[in-house]
Amino acid sequence: MAFDLRFTKGQGTGNDFVLTSDPDGEHPLDPTRIAAVCDRRFGVGADGFIRAVRSERLPEGEAALAEDPGATWFMDYWNADGSPSEMCGNGIRVFLRFLIDQGLIAPVDGEWVAIGTRAGVRRVRTSPGGFEADLGLWRLDGGEPLVRAKNLPVARPGIGIDVGNPHVVVALADDDELDGLDLSYVPVVEPAPDTGANIEFVVPADPLVDGGRGRIRMRVHERGSGETLSCGTGAVASALAVRYWAGAGAPDEWIVQVPGGVVGVRMQVQGDGEHVLLSGPGELVFDGVLSLG
Known part of the structure; x- marks a missing residue:
């Protein structure tokens, strides 16, 4: 059935999205249509598709409301594929x-503001210079998988980190290695994660810590989207990994430079354990209407 999709294009440090409002959950798109909308040549073009739905209108949203009755809106997020x-x-x-x-x-x-997601309820608020999201608890995902990437001479060990979605973070020797990667090819992880993972490649700044804050550069290949200019959970995972490698005395605040800009990461102990928070811009670019056949 053909219909017109009213949408807004948004981006956060170059990580871009097509957003649409569907409060009552009446207009879900199938994966083929989502991929068509996100196609950069034949559609609007985006790294992901986000539908705003009242939590009470989705099974996943009902689980979010059970976790936090204040999570009245659900972020129905889909990768570009x-x-x-x-x-x-x-x-x-x-x-x-x-x-x-x-x-x-x-x-x-x-x-x-409590927001329902498939990873559970997450909180976000306005902050100076943009927005800050509390991404909740995190955990090491175990093992040291080997990662192979185009133009990386030998496989490198990574570290698995889960921040609601899965990541493997790999440390590189210098900026030349980071800049030389060809992430149009999907990195190969051995053993392969059961549900895939985002793969981050990081280089510490010199000095690593300046003014009490850690500093790193990062590039990422996102599961289902390819290389993106930024990945918020990837920046968080990268900061957590470098802090882990740095050992005792490493800071709890980090500046992460990604191709699309800069985001901030901080770790904060709360009643249920250590949370990780992400700050950065969130901008709306334009509105449009797309006819879907």
């Missing part, structure tokens, strides 16, 4: 901006 994803750190900041712009919520500046 039409596969569903648990969470998106840049996307949730843009999502809050979209909800405010659409008049769906009107939070007080700095007030935490």
